[in-house]
Amino acid sequence: MLDIAGLRVAYDDGPAIVRGVDLRLRAGETYGLVGESGCGKSTIAYAVERHLEGGGRITGGTIKVDGIDVETLSPGDLRRWRGSVVSLVQQNPTTALNPSMRIGSQLLEVFAGRPGRSADDRDAQIDTVLRRVRFQDPRRIRASWPHQLSGGQVQRVTIAMALLTRPKLLLLDEPTTGLDATIEAEVATLVKEIARDAGDMALLYISHNLGLIARVADRIGVMYAGQIVEEGTARAVLKTPAHPYTRSLLASLPGNPALRPGDRLHTIPGQVPRPEDLGGGCAFLPRCPSAKPGLCDTGVALTLCEAGGEGHVARCLRLGDLADQAFAPQAHSTPARDGSPAIVEIADLDRTFRSRSRFGGASETVVAANGVSFTIGQGEIVSLVGESGSGKSTIARILTGLDTADSGRALGFGVNLAQLPAGERAAALVSAIRIIFQNPDNTLNPAHRIGRILRRALKRGGRPSGADAVADLVRAVRLPSDAASRFPSDLSGGQRQRVAIARALAGRADLIIADEPVAALDVSVQAAIIELLRDVHAGQGSAILFISHDLDLVRHISDRVVVLYRGTVVEQGPAAAVFAAPHHPYTEVLLAAVHPPDPDHDAPEMPFADDSGAGPEPGLCPFVGRCHRSLPVCRHRPAPEQRLAGQHMIRCHIDFDHSPQNTPPQPRG
Amino acid sequence: MMTPLAGTAKHDRHRKRARRLGRILFRSGSVSVALNILLFWAVVAVAAPLLSPYDPTTIDFTASLDPSPSAAHWLGTDATGRDLLSRIIWGARTTFLVVPLSVLSAFAVGGVAGMVSAWFGGWTDTIIGRAGDVMLAFPALIVYIILITSFGPSMWNIVLAVTLAYAPGVARLMRAQVLSIKSLEYVLAARAAGEGPLYIMFVEILPNVGTPLIVDLCLRTGYAVILVGTLGFLGLGLPPPTPDWGGMVVEGVNLLTLYPHISLFPAAAVTSVVIACNLLADGLRGLRR
Numbered sequence: 001m002l003d004i005a006g007l008r009v010a011y012d013d014g015p016a017i018v019r020g021v022d023l024r025l026r027a028g029e030t031y032g033l034v035g036e037s038g039c040g041k042s043t044i045a046y047a048v049e050r051h052l053e054g055g056g057r058i059t060g061g062t063i064k065v066d067g068i069d070v071e072t073l074s075p076g077d078l079r080r081w082r083g084s085v086v087s088l089v090q091q092n093p094t095t096a097l098n099p100s101m102r103i104g105s106q107l108l109e110v111f112a113g114r115p116g117r118s119a120d121d122r123d124a125q126i127d128t129v130l131r132r133v134r135f136q137d138p139r140r141i142r143a144s145w146p147h148q149l150s151g152g153q154v155q156r157v158t159i160a161m162a163l164l165t166r167p168k169l170l171l172l173d174e175p176t177t178g179l180d181a182t183i184e185a186e187v188a189t190l191v192k193e194i195a196r197d198a199g200d201m202a203l204l205y206i207s208h209n210l211g212l213i214a215r216v217a218d219r220i221g222v223m224y225a226g227q228i229v230e231e232g233t234a235r236a237v238l239k240t241p242a243h244p245y246t247r248s249l250l251a252s253l254p255g256n257p258a259l260r261p262g263d264r265l266h267t268i269p270g271q272v273p274r275p276e277d278l279g280g281g282c283a284f285l286p287r288c289p290s291a292k293p294g295l296c297d298t299g300v301a302l303t304l305c306e307a308g309g310e311g312h313v314a315r316c317l318r319l320g321d322l323a324d325q326a327f328a329p330q331a332h333s334t335p336a337r338d339g340s341p342a343i344v345e346i347a348d349l350d351r352t353f354r355s356r357s358r359f360g361g362a363s364e365t366v367v368a369a370n371g372v373s374f375t376i377g378q379g380e381i382v383s384l385v386g387e388s389g390s391g392k393s394t395i396a397r398i399l400t401g402l403d404t405a406d407s408g409r410a411l412g413f414g415v416n417l418a419q420l421p422a423g424e425r426a427a428a429l430v431s432a433i434r435i436i437f438q439n440p441d442n443t444l445n446p447a448h449r450i451g452r453i454l455r456r457a458l459k460r461g462g463r464p465s466g467a468d469a470v471a472d473l474v475r476a477v478r479l480p481s482d483a484a485s486r487f488p489s490d491l492s493g494g495q496r497q498r499v500a501i502a503r504a505l506a507g508r509a510d511l512i513i514a515d516e517p518v519a520a521l522d523v524s525v526q527a528a529i530i531e532l533l534r535d536v537h538a539g540q541g542s543a544i545l546f547i548s549h550d551l552d553l554v555r556h557i558s559d560r561v562v563v564l565y566r567g568t569v570v571e572q573g574p575a576a577a578v579f580a581a582p583h584h585p586y587t588e589v590l591l592a593a594v595h596p597p598d599p600d601h602d603a604p605e606m607p608f609a610d611d612s613g614a615g616p617e618p619g620l621c622p623f624v625g626r627c628h629r630s631l632p633v634c635r636h637r638p639a640p641e642q643r644l645a646g647q648h649m650i651r652c653h654i655d656f657d658h659s660p661q662n663t664p665p666q667p668r669g
Numbered sequence: 670m671m672t673p674l675a676g677t678a679k680h681d682r683h684r685k686r687a688r689r690l691g692r693i694l695f696r697s698g699s700v701s702v703a704l705n706i707l708l709f710w711a712v713v714a715v716a717a718p719l720l721s722p723y724d725p726t727t728i729d730f731t732a733s734l735d736p737s738p739s740a741a742h743w744l745g746t747d748a749t750g751r752d753l754l755s756r757i758i759w760g761a762r763t764t765f766l767v768v769p770l771s772v773l774s775a776f777a778v779g780g781v782a783g784m785v786s787a788w789f790g791g792w793t794d795t796i797i798g799r800a801g802d803v804m805l806a807f808p809a810l811i812v813y814i815i816l817i818t819s820f821g822p823s824m825w826n827i828v829l830a831v832t833l834a835y836a837p838g839v840a841r842l843m844r845a846q847v848l849s850i851k852s853l854e855y856v857l858a859a860r861a862a863g864e865g866p867l868y869i870m871f872v873e874i875l876p877n878v879g880t881p882l883i884v885d886l887c888l889r890t891g892y893a894v895i896l897v898g899t900l901g902f903l904g905l906g907l908p909p910p911t912p913d914w915g916g917m918v919v920e921g922v923n924l925l926t927l928y929p930h931i932s933l934f935p936a937a938a939v940t941s942v943v944i945a946c947n948l949l950a951d952g953l954r955g956l957r958r
Contacts (some may be wrong), residue, residue: 427863446877
């Protein structure tokens with residue numbers, strides 16, 4: 001169906017981004033293309049759809065879809081061909097739909113310029129496709145505006161749109177990136193269903209998420225620096241990875257089954273090379289644990305060589321010697337902390353945001369924190385988990401003084417942090433609590449050199465801020481020694497997060513608030529940043545409030561876990577207790593969304609969350625509208641806090657002692 | 670873990686940006702034209718005493734009988750017999766002193782107002798915003814006339830007039846820029862680190878407001894040349910006999926049909942500077958990150 005041979009693509013007059021990719025897709029097959037940012041996977045999708053115009057150029061190779069060479073299509077043919085033969089689902093669902101048109105009209109637009117089909121026919125076709133993406137009531141969805149739908153629903157509409165013309169090839173370019181894990185799971189389930197029912201439609205699913213790819217793909221291609229470095233059936237690539245990159249990547253995931261609680265994550269040194277830095281040798285060479293000088297760095301052809309049955313191939317010259325390369329987990333030196341004195345005690349914290357309406361309409365309220373109570377012990381790692389909009393970041397902002405609570409307390413360092421904005425805090429208090437943000441692009445001032453940023457942090461922390469002190473910090477976060485004279489734009493995302501950690505180190509922070517510190521980083525550098533954070537935690541005894549949606553990671557590093565849903569703590573306790581049954585139904589949904597990179601993993605399926613509207617009445621359990629285990633009483637009385645063994649709290653009506661959950665999800669298999 | 674930085678010197682993004690700036694400034698045809706014109710006038714302004722053949726205020730009575738260009742007066746003289754070339758040369762000095770001073774003053778006032786407005790928000794924002802609206806709504810020329818008739822023509826009053834005219838626009842642009850920057854994480858980090866508003870505004874935000882303000886600066890410099898000329902034309906410019914391009918245009922108006930050169934040469938000088946500023950602004954627009 002799709003036949004790409006020797007494809008090379010470059011942007012403007014820059015170096016090639018895609019460097020000789022061969023890729024073949026049979027009808028009815030789902031191919032998962034995995035790779036980190038900048039490795040060229042989206043570029044391939046654009047090249048197939050002929051969307052490169054304006055910057056990109058195919059400098060070599062051919063792309064054939066259903067036997068037709070894509071490059072020979074005239075503009076008119078191209079219009080008909082897009083949609084009817086190839087459909088593309090893009091990354092950002094929020095901008096994929098026109099906000100000023102109803103969903104129904106936008107779906108009808110797809111038929112414009114396509115002959116045949118009566119109006120009734122089209123209507124029926126739209127309804128079928130909407131049902132196919134699991135909308136119970138197609139008519140209601142067609143009458144909706146895009147802003148009335150949730151992110152997951154919008155992405156389901158765009159998938160419906162792509163299916164409407166019955167394409168032979170469906171390209172999905174990171175369709176769930178930026179969405180919550182629970183929605184990712186929904187979309188993956190859907191894609192799998194569509195692939196199964198569609199007969200001979202071929203799917204190219206592009207993602208950086210190995211767990212997601214494992215869920216949907218029949219075959220997998222692993223991309224690195226513009227080349228496919230390994231290819232084979234999903235089972236072969238994920239269970240018996242051959243290329244050192246694939247092996248390292250799988251080993252570095254916090255869900256790696258070989259890890260024991262508290263072990264160090266396997267880290268991959270360095271970062272993804274920029275296309276202009278690539279030489280003739282193996283692109284992974286600088287980061288490869290098994291690289292052999294003289295063999296791997298020569299410009300000699302790096303060809304695909306057989307590494308095992310079923311067409312499993314890898315681009316490595318040392319495959320035979322790698323068989324015994326294993327990553328032995330190392331124990332982390334952090335002692336288990338239990339019952340350490342509280343450093344911050346949060347009690348009954350409330351924060352509600354009201355959007356003022358300008359034209360007399362109803363003002364909307366968003367509850368970001370509703371009676372939140374938990375404590376952070378000295379030197380503890382406490383994780384806050386929940387979907388976006390659950391209020392995790394609001395709590396972080398209140399603790400750092402960027403926001404204040406409506407009511408409630410956050411007692412720590414001798415003051416009530418909940419009511420004390422950063423500007424009114426004493427210098428010592430300010431440097432005792434430091435925050436690390438999610439987005440490495442904006443976390444450092446682009447106009448300041450790294451040295452200046454660190455000097456200022458040292459000065460504010462009341463410490464000597466000479467060149468030596470800055471150099472010490474740079475060394476402590478394992479940045480190259482010349483980093484101090486660089487601007488943030490010269491650093492990679494991971495390196496910038498290291499600077500942010502250095503900033504926290506500079507003040508000798510007692511509490512580090514890490515707001516999704518690795519969510520925006522490449523998979524291969526995430527583990528290194530987490531380990532650095534844990535080293536700081538161990539070396540300095542800082543407590544960490546770790547905000548994350550990556551449950552595998554949370555399970556691996558946390559002492560305690562707090563689960564938030566719409567500003568309410570629905571479950572909290574020691575990590576081991578929270579991750580073991582019984583769970584709050586919401587925690588259950590979150591856990592079901594975690595999928596290890598294992599095609600044989602049987603994920604428990606959860607009902608699709610279709611309520612995008614307002615929550616239930618105040619006071620009642622906020623999850624009741626989405627709950628798959630809700631009881632009649634949930635809609636009448638607020639859920640009680642149930643105290644289970646070992647400081648484990650669940651806010652729910654379910655009587656866990658007498659009616660244990662029939663199928664507690666076991667994501668680890 | 671001690672890997673070398675991804676950006677070796679040759680792939681330094683900052684250098685790339687500098688190189689792009691260099692390409693814009695020196696390779697783009699229109700920008701080089703603009704820079705050459707501005708450089709030409711700057712040299713003329715600085716070297717006025719050396720370049721001008723006559724004193725700009727000395728009257729040549731014989732020439733006033735026929736002010737047309739001649740061997741003695743290359744560009745002719747004005748109606749009173751003052752050498753036009755010398756007056757244009759000295760007029761460049763006036764323009765290149767008054768205009769930058771006025772524009773910088775407008776940017777200082779408007780920039781600070783916009784920044785304070787965006788940073789503090791609320792009432793501060795409302796008051797500054799409304800004040801700016803009032804100033805923009807008021808017919809600017811009437812303000813100048815009131816201002817200059819009550820305080821008399823002087824360079825500082827021209828600076829004040831231009832500042833009043835341009836500061837509200839600058840403030841709006843600055844406010845929009847600061848609003849988009851103030852919620853970025855590095856500013857949040859500075860706030861969380863307990864930095865005060867002055868430090869955040871001037872050290873964290875100001876260096877990042879970027880290209881739109883530079884482009885606006887170039888455009889406004891061009892307009893300010895016209896505005897200063899207009900003031901001169903209305904007789905509100907520098908007190909005579911100081912040579913001032915706008916004032917020179919008006920001096921020739923009565924003789925426009927007989928001796929158009931008296932107005933046209935100074936007008937051409939004004940036009941050249943305005944065009945240069947616009948070309949420069951156009952070119953710098955390409956300087957985005």
